[in-house]
Amino acid sequence: MIFIPVVLWMIFVLVRQTRTKLNAPSRLVRGTTLRALGGITAIIIHSIGDFNLHLPATALIFTLLAAILAGPTP
Structure with missing residues (x-):
């Protein structure tokens, strides 16, 4: 229950940093x-109809894009 x-x-945090x-x-x-943000949006839209984030390569790209957005501003 703590997951949600x-x-x-x-x-x-991701929206605030963005x-x-x-x-x-x-x-x-x-x-x-x-x-x-465009890459994350594309992955999320594709994941609505498919199991896109179950593939390790796509999940890694999603994680890297989220890290770019959540990271500190240089």
């Missing part, structure tokens, strides 16, 4: 953020 609050907290990075003065940070 942890996932909700991770989503909240908003912060989209307001950054650096074009590189904003561009990287938009591209990572």
Whole structure:
């Protein structure tokens, strides 16, 4: 039962960091953020109809994109 609050907290942190990075003065940070957000959105949309995140390669890419979004702003 503790799984749901942890996932909700991770989503909240991811959204908060994404908003912060989209307001950054650096074009590189904003561009990287938009591209990572686009990749995560594509994986989530594809996962609605398929078991996309069950494949290790796709899950790793999803994790890396989420780490890019959740990481600190340089």
